[in-house]
Amino acid sequence: MKSTIKTVFFVLGLFLKSVWAQPIPVAFMASLSNPTSDISLTDFNLEKGVKVFFAVFPEAKSELSVVTYDNQGEVKKTVELAELILSSKAKILIGLSKSNQALSLIPVLDNQEIIFITPMATHDEITLGHPHFFQIGR
Secondary structure, X not given: OHHHHHHHHHHHHHHHHOOOOOOEEEEEEEOOOOOOOOOHHHHHHXXXXXXXXXXXXXXHHHOEEEEEEEOOOOHHHHHHHHHHHHHOOXXXXXXXXXXXXXXXXXXXXXXXXXXXEEOOOOOHHHOOOOXXXXXXXX
């Protein structure tokens, strides 16, 4: 998992570096503070992957500006944060380990100028007909 998130950040950094003159605004969303959530460990590992990426590629800190959002494992909070992320002008949203959370983003992010990449959510409808939505864990 850590290598997957590392690869995502690396490829995005290379691709977008050529078209974006300043640090690329990236949002990272995961369930990080709900102790009763069954996904907390998975999401903590996603967060660890982001930290490992920046440890291995410290030069990326000047190319990517990552802001972390905690959805507390809740769909409602996921939607609220997605609206906040849109207003922040982030170009990429990475994260979420559960399909129900990723699916909740479709009405908010579809047809917006933001790329959504989920390393773990696997429901087919996440990407079906949504050209800016990508799944890695398939």
